[in-house]
Amino acid sequence: xxxxxxxxxxxxxxxxxxxxxxxxxxxxxxxxxxxxxxxxxxxxxxxxxxxxxxxxxxxxxxxxxxxxxxxxxxxxxxxxxxxxxxxxxxxxxxxxxxxxxxxxxxxxxxxxxxxxxxxxxxxxxxxxxxxxxxxxxxxxxxxxxxxxxxxxxxxxxxxxxxxxxxxxxxxxxxxxxxxxxxxxxxxxxxxxxxxxxxxxxxxxxxxxxxxxxxxxxxxxxxxxxxxxxxxxxxxxxxxxxxxxxxxxxxxxxxxxxxxxxxxxxxxxxxxxxxxxxxxxxxxxxxxxxxxxxxxxxxxxxxxxxxxxxxxxxxxxxxxxxxxxxxxxxxxxxxxxxxxxxxxxxxxxxxxxxxxxxxxxxxxxxxxxxxxxxxxxxxxxxxxxxxxxxxxxxxxxxxxxxxxxxxxxxxxxxxxxxxxxxxxxxxxxxxxxxxxxxxxxxxxxxxxxxxxxxxxxxxxxxxxxxxxxxxxxxxxxxxxxxxxxxxxxxxxxxxxxxxxxxxxxxxxxxxxxxxxxxxxxxxxxxxxxxxxxxxxxxxxxxxxxxxxxxxxxxxxxxxxxxxxxxxxxxxxxxxxxxxxxxxxxxxxxxxxxxxxxxxxxxxxxxxxxxxxxxxxxxxxxxxxxxxxxxxxxxxxxxxxxxxxxxxxxxxxxxxxxxxxxxxxxxxxxxxxxx
Amino acid sequence: xxxxxxxxxxxxxxxxxxxxxxxxxxxxxxxxxxxxxxxxxxxxxxxxxxxxxxxxxxxxxxxxxxxxxxxxxxxxxxxxxxxxxxxxxxxxxxxxxxxx
Numbered sequence: 077x078x079x080x081x082x083x084x085x086x087x088x089x090x091x092x093x094x095x096x097x098x099x100x101x102x103x104x105x106x107x108x109x110x111x112x113x114x115x116x117x118x119x120x121x122x123x124x125x126x127x128x129x130x131x132x133x134x135x136x137x138x139x140x141x142x143x144x145x146x147x148x149x150x151x152x153x154x155x156x157x158x159x160x161x162x163x164x165x166x167x168x169x170x171x172x173x174x175x176x177x178x179x180x181x182x183x184x185x186x187x188x189x190x191x192x193x194x195x196x197x198x199x200x201x202x203x204x205x206x207x208x209x210x211x212x213x214x215x216x217x218x219x220x221x222x223x224x225x226x227x228x229x230x231x232x233x234x235x236x237x238x239x240x241x242x243x244x245x246x247x248x249x250x251x252x253x254x255x256x257x258x259x260x261x262x263x264x265x266x267x268x269x270x271x272x273x274x275x276x277x278x279x280x281x282x283x284x285x286x287x288x289x290x291x292x293x294x295x296x297x298x299x300x301x302x303x304x305x306x307x308x309x310x311x312x313x314x315x316x317x318x319x320x321x322x323x324x325x326x327x328x329x330x331x332x333x334x335x336x337x338x339x340x341x342x343x344x345x346x347x348x349x350x351x352x353x354x355x356x357x358x359x360x361x362x363x364x365x366x367x368x369x370x371x372x373x374x375x376x377x378x379x380x381x382x383x384x385x386x387x388x389x390x391x392x393x394x395x396x397x398x399x400x401x402x403x404x405x406x407x408x409x410x411x412x413x414x415x416x417x418x419x420x421x422x423x424x425x426x427x428x429x430x431x432x433x434x435x436x437x438x439x440x441x442x443x444x445x446x447x448x449x450x451x452x453x454x455x456x457x458x459x460x461x462x463x464x465x466x467x468x469x470x471x472x473x474x475x476x477x478x479x480x481x482x483x484x485x486x487x488x489x490x491x492x493x494x495x496x497x498x499x500x501x502x503x504x505x506x507x508x509x510x511x512x513x514x515x516x517x518x519x520x521x522x523x524x525x526x527x528x529x530x531x532x533x534x535x536x537x538x539x540x541x542x543x544x545x546x547x548x549x550x551x552x553x554x555x556x557x558x559x560x561x562x563x564x565x566x567x568x569x570x571x572x573x574x575x576x577x578x579x580x581x582x583x584x585x586x587x588x589x590x591x592x593x594x595x596x597x598x599x600x601x602x603x604x605x606x607x608x609x610x611x612x613x614x615x616x617x618x619x620x621x622x623x624x625x626x627x628x629x630x631x632x633x634x635x636x637x638x639x640x641x642x643x644x645x646x647x648x649x650x651x652x653x654x655x656x657x658x659x660x661x662x663x664x665x666x667x668x669x670x671x672x673x674x675x676x677x678x679x680x681x682x683x684x685x686x687x688x689x690x691x692x693x694x695x696x697x698x699x700x701x702x703x704x705x706x707x708x709x710x711x712x713x714x715x716x717x718x719x720x721x722x723x724x725x726x727x728x729x730x731x732x733x734x735x736x737x738x739x740x741x742x743x744x745x746x747x748x749x
Numbered sequence: 750x751x752x753x754x755x756x757x758x759x760x761x762x763x764x765x766x767x768x769x770x771x772x773x774x775x776x777x778x779x780x781x782x783x784x785x786x787x788x789x790x791x792x793x794x795x796x797x798x799x800x801x802x803x804x805x806x807x808x809x810x811x812x813x814x815x816x817x818x819x820x821x822x823x824x825x826x827x828x829x830x831x832x833x834x835x836x837x838x839x840x841x842x843x844x845x846x847x848x849x
Contacts (some may be wrong), residue, residue: 079823149806151807151811157811158785158814158815161815162778162782164818165774165775165778165779165818165821165822168770168771168822168825169771169772169775169778169825170771173764173767173771173831174768177764177822194831223812388760404802404803404804405803406803407804408802411804411805444797444805444807444808445793445797445805445806446789446793447839451789451793459790460792465792467786467790468786468790471782471786473780475779494761495829495830495833498826499826501822502819502822502823502826505818505819506822508813509816509819513812513815514812516808520847542789596816643768
């Protein structure tokens with residue numbers, strides 16, 4: 077799709093970013109000490125910290141990724157919302173207070189508080205860096221996704237902008253400014269998402285979802301046998317995955333930059349069983365690496381936004397719209413309707429590669445329950461073993477991942493007491509929970525409002541806002557951009573803490589003054605920012621929520637077993653913790669690298685031929701138990717070693733005593749003689 | 750080594766009780782969460798059943814899990830605050846009596 081930059085959008089965006097930067101400079105004076113820089117001096121109010129938690133957590137993955145996934149697959153995308161929120165239960169009931177009690181700046185502090193182990197310090201720091209990097213990628217991808225429609229700039233520009241602004245924020249004022257940025261954007265995101273939903277309910281559901289300034293494209297149908305009666309000429313017919321696609325040619329007027337020309341355009345149509353041709357969207361990659369969108373260049377604007385209700389319940393079918401409806405009614409009407417989705421497929425047409433998005437009418441019943449993505453039945457109507465395993469694995473990773481994310485854990489150090497840590501977690505759960513309920517409405521709303529850009533599902537929520545007016549769109553996009561800024565800031569603070577505090581100060585034993593530690597943190601922040609920019613550009617186009625799912629799996633595998641066992645198993649040893657972090661991290665990363673999803677998404681692009689050994693895409697179900705098992709085995713081995721050492725020690729004492737007494741006896745005997 | 754909290758924390762006598770309560774509530778929630786996963790895996794069509802306000806089980810269960818987390822959090826906080834007020838006050842009172 078072509079996006080036009082709007083002056084209002086640019087103005088609002090610049091104002092927002094300017095305000096955020098101004099706030100950072102204001103708080104910079106509070107960040108002179110290490111406490112101030114890494115933990116905001118432990119003085120943040122619990123309510124502010126709670127909303128900042130929400131700001132931290134409601135990242136690009138939530139606002140862009142989940143809404144996009146719901147808009148594409150229906151309820152299956154909402155499973156992410158459920159999993160992400162449920163994870164907070166682990167954080168509240170198990171982790172919040174001990175973290176506050178045991179740690180200082182980083183989560184490694186809490187793990188290492190009773191061991192003083194170099195192994196734990198190093199492993200926890202590496203795990204923080206790895207998880208932060210995994211989490212950073214989708215945020216940067218999200219930033220790139222946002223600037224295109226907002227400012228009309230290419231993807232890489234957005235990634236570089238976020239990187240530069242965030243490094244400036246973090247390098248200026250650390251945790252204090254990060255907290256207030258997150259508080260602000262967390263609050264605004266929830267308020268404006270509520271506003272989008274109110275507009276959505278007010279508008280209701282329509283068969284022809286025209287927006288304020290744009291008419292929805294009317295998708296045509298033709299009869300293959302009666303093509304001669306139309307202006308279309310059949311060029312070719314290609315079969316793929318049991319479907320037939322027909323290429324038709326027609327002379328049409330094409331307008332680019334106010335110049336109109338008549339051109340012959342090739343478009344693709346899906347052939348139904350009854351001989352009806354249904355118009356599809358297509359993107360053709362020509363041999364010279366240029367692209368045609370529906371047969372013309374992108375600037376011709378023939379690549380339409382999609383997603384509409386095909387059939388409303390009988391009560392509303394005659395009017396073609398429902399009028400204003402309530403939230404429950406909204407969901408129940410969608411469930412009783414039929415929705416036109418646009419799944420994609422790829423074909424080869426001569427030397428050209430063509431991606432086709434074809435119309436597929438899907439019953440609302442199917443869309444409003446799981447089963448369109450994760451537990452999708454195969455051709456035999458049964459869900460495969462691997463699909464089930466992937467689903468369980470994802471839900472486990474989401475549930476246990478939250479309480480293992482370093483940038484979330486360090487937020488417990490910013491409040492004054494354990495009670496505040498607990499209260500701020502509850503505020504976070506309420507705010508995040510409310511937002512996640514809204515994601516279902518926003519996602520389904522985008523799916524049925526004719527706003528979807530088939531090339532970027534991530535844009536579903538901002539584009540839904542755009543259908544209600546440019547000001548709402550600009551504001552929500554600026555907030556979404558700030559969402560990325562906030563989350564990336566938190567991640568970079570966590571990563572810089574891991575380098576400056578855990579590795580340089582604790583592991584390498586280099587005693588740094590407070591000022592030097594802050595300086596080291598800032599240098600680390602700049603380096604992490606640069607790496608994040610490079611990764612953000614490389615991973616363009618991947619659903620951001622999917623990538624975050626991986627970050628959760630790595631965090632849950634590497635960190636959670638160590639945290640849980642340290643708190644609740646007295647036999648836990650430093651070696652056990654070190655080994656469990658290492659094994660959890662390597663196994664989860666290893667499974668991701670050889671997963672079929674990775675093979676699909678990247679190895680093909682890189683020209684590497686790779687057959688994945690299994691179809692497991694989310695490693696949690698294997699790597700989390702493996703990490704737990706490693707900790708138990710190594711800790712028990714440590715106990716055995718400890719026992720052996722104690723036994724040897726006692727034996728040595730006995731031998732010394734025996735020798736000593738013998739010598740004493742000999743001496744006394746010799747004196748008497 | 751620079752471990753320990755960034756701020757000086759007051760002594761808390763209610764840690765054990767709070768931990769026990771936290772674990773119980775965690776497992777209670779885990780059971781409900783596992784129920785959701787199990788239904789989706791074993792009887793996915795059950796999720797289409799209409800439950801309340803013409804909404805199906807999938808929506809009610811999903812929203813329910815979110816609301817349950819909030820409600821359980823509030824209950825947990827209420828009880829924990831009670832423990833803290835009672836036990837830490839007792840300590841303070843005992844301390845004061847001893848000093849007299």
